[in-house]
Amino acid sequence: GAVVSQHPSWVICKSGTSVKIECRSLDFQATTMFWYRQFPKKSLMLMATSNEGSKATYEQGVEKDKFLINHASLTLSTLTVTSAHPEDSSFYICSARLGTKNIQYFGAGTRLSVL
């Protein structure tokens, strides 16, 4: 149980284009999902909290117009990196919270490379 699927696992795009990353909870419903970014040899940095049916809550310093989050159902949240630039290249990971305990289950991550 508690499986989170993230797609795609790896994407290469041209500068200026937009990229959508999907995060699905496969065997449970998640009213809350989270999007993280990880730089090489660094910890996970929370970007935003995605709440089903409402606007996402962004962490300080994260541009909400650049990183669009949509959580339209209890099993799907999407992160769209708009007008991507090389500095957006990173490893993006989503997670979903299961139950009342604050245990988050993570997807496998998406490696984004912007050329």
Add this chain to the structure above:
Amino acid sequence: DQQVKQNSPSLSVQEGRISILNCDYTNSMFDYFLWYKKYPAEGPTFLISISSIKDKNEDGRFTVFLNKSAKHLSLHIVPSQPGDSAVYFCAASAGQGAQKLVFGQGTRLTINP
């Protein structure tokens, strides 16, 4: 402001021995703590957690100890196996119904045969 700190970036342990990973925190409001294991290019995998009302939680080869007065927790893995080689992150959250997890920087554990 690093509220959760893992001061050892790496640790090397011989197979069969005990691995001890340490984590310190500064926020006294944290009341729930978790350990995750991460392989390269994969998402973290939940290992074990502990509530602040306890000082020990055990699950198979993994035991987490919490010392609230010292604001310190540790993860013990015994016996260590080659498959345990990974990066281990500790994380913490504050308050009932809290959602955000604050992660440490991670410790790379290498188990030597």
